[in-house]
Amino acid sequence: MTREIPGATALDPHDSKGATAMTPEATLARFREYMVGPSRFMSLVSSFELGIIDQLRDTPDLTPSQLGEAVGVKPDAVEQLLFLLVKEGFVAHDEAADSYRLDALAHVPVGDLNRALAYMNLIKVTALRQLYYLTESARTGTIVGLKELYNAEGTLYDAVADHQDLNDAWLKLMNNVTANIDPWFFDNVDIPAGSQVLDVAGNTGLGAIHTYRHKASPGLKVTTFDLPDKETEALANFKAEGLEEHLSFIGGNVFDEIPQGYDVALIKHFLDMFDKSDVVKILSGVNKSLNVGGTVHILVPVYPENVKDTDNYNVDFFPAFFIGCAMGQGGPQKLSTYVRWLEECGFEVTKAITKNAAEIPPDVIPVQALLTATKVA
Numbered sequence: 001m002t003r004e005i006p007g008a009t010a011l012d013p014h015d016s017k018g019a020t021a022m023t024p025e026a027t028l029a030r031f032r033e034y035m036v037g038p039s040r041f042m043s044l045v046s047s048f049e050l051g052i053i054d055q056l057r058d059t060p061d062l063t064p065s066q067l068g069e070a071v072g073v074k075p076d077a078v079e080q081l082l083f084l085l086v087k088e089g090f091v092a093h094d095e096a097a098d099s100y101r102l103d104a105l106a107h108v109p110v111g112d113l114n115r116a117l118a119y120m121n122l123i124k125v126t127a128l129r130q131l132y133y134l135t136e137s138a139r140t141g142t143i144v145g146l147k148e149l150y151n152a153e154g155t156l157y158d159a160v161a162d163h164q165d166l167n168d169a170w171l172k173l174m175n176n177v178t179a180n181i182d183p184w185f186f187d188n189v190d191i192p193a194g195s196q197v198l199d200v201a202g203n204t205g206l207g208a209i210h211t212y213r214h215k216a217s218p219g220l221k222v223t224t225f226d227l228p229d230k231e232t233e234a235l236a237n238f239k240a241e242g243l244e245e246h247l248s249f250i251g252g253n254v255f256d257e258i259p260q261g262y263d264v265a266l267i268k269h270f271l272d273m274f275d276k277s278d279v280v281k282i283l284s285g286v287n288k289s290l291n292v293g294g295t296v297h298i299l300v301p302v303y304p305e306n307v308k309d310t311d312n313y314n315v316d317f318f319p320a321f322f323i324g325c326a327m328g329q330g331g332p333q334k335l336s337t338y339v340r341w342l343e344e345c346g347f348e349v350t351k352a353i354t355k356n357a358a359e360i361p362p363d364v365i366p367v368q369a370l371l372t373a374t375k376v377a
Helices: 024-035 037-049 052-058 064-071 075-088 110-128 130-140 144-150 164-187 206-215 228-240 276-289 314-326 335-344
Strands: 091-094 099-102 196-200 221-226 247-251 262-268 290-303 347-354 368-375
Touching: 024 037, 037 052, 037 075, 037 110, 052 064, 052 075, 052 099, 064 075, 075 091, 110 130, 110 164, 110 314, 130 144, 130 314, 164 206, 164 290, 164 368, 196 206, 196 276, 206 221, 206 228, 206 247, 206 262, 221 228, 228 247, 262 276, 276 290, 276 335, 290 314, 290 335, 335 347, 335 368
Parallel strands: 196 221, 196 262, 221 247, 262 290
Antiparallel strands: 091 099, 290 368, 347 368
16 A cells, blocks of 8 residues: 655654744745736746747847837837846846846746646636636635626636637647646556546546546546536547547536446546545545546645645645636645545545655646545445
8 A cells, every 4th residue: 555645754854843943024024926927927937929939049149129020019018028037047138238138938848838828827817817706716716707708607617608709718728638648547556457447527538538538448437427518529539549449428517426336446636626625525425436446536636734734836836726727726735634535525535645856847836746545335
């Protein structure tokens, strides 16, 4: 049995009560970092969106006037935006020639840069404006920003069906996340030959396709279970992959009844969307859906056991994102918390591991974990 929960018993290095010794001056200085955060974010994003960075990649040593003419922006505005990028070392400024060239950005592979920009675009489109209403969202348990900005009721995942800008920002990143994390996930799970597998809340079938591709065996069947309006697209995806004989779709809601009689259940990118009461409902429903001895594999972002871990940005991002932008509730938990909840719902946890930080690109926010648990009699 693997039960690796890094830091679960670690003591906080600051003091025995867990409080960091910080002077009032240092506290206020930390506040200043929050004050300039949105401005820094948008100065960087706009420099890319305006084409300034691409121009400097194609033609180094351009003056503000040359850059402004190339991208259709006043030279004064170009210069103002680039002050921050020069300060950060992303761009270099030759004061004598009054020209700019890429500095640190020149050494970042374009593929890696595009991955980071996909995260930043998601934040801009689905979070930056909506988080203005975070306080109201927390009070009401609803996404107030979606109502105010899009006249949309429900969650982000409802709104993407009707609003192309939200869908484009969300779907591109989610597909990239799935493609990048699934190899690690499937390398660490066992799906016995010929299993009947249920992909819980499997959306339009990408997870089922990946399951079959990674774990194909004689008799293996994978069923996507999600809301009925996902069926048409899921079946089309199965057909496009030539896997319609091995993959199927069942429409329904995890909070009503989950189909029963499965050997393996998968829950990926889903549990962190809900508060404890709903997570327990989902896990209890999955327990009923499995045969005795059946296994559930869960992929979910987690908070570090010591939330003061400065190398983990999940606590910086996800609470506000889920409460203010995505669900009006939810957010990841510590790995040890998910272990406890699984045990409360009739499972024996056999594996609980976090993806090695060294294997995660430094620009990626989520730190993913895998939990495997068996249904006990």
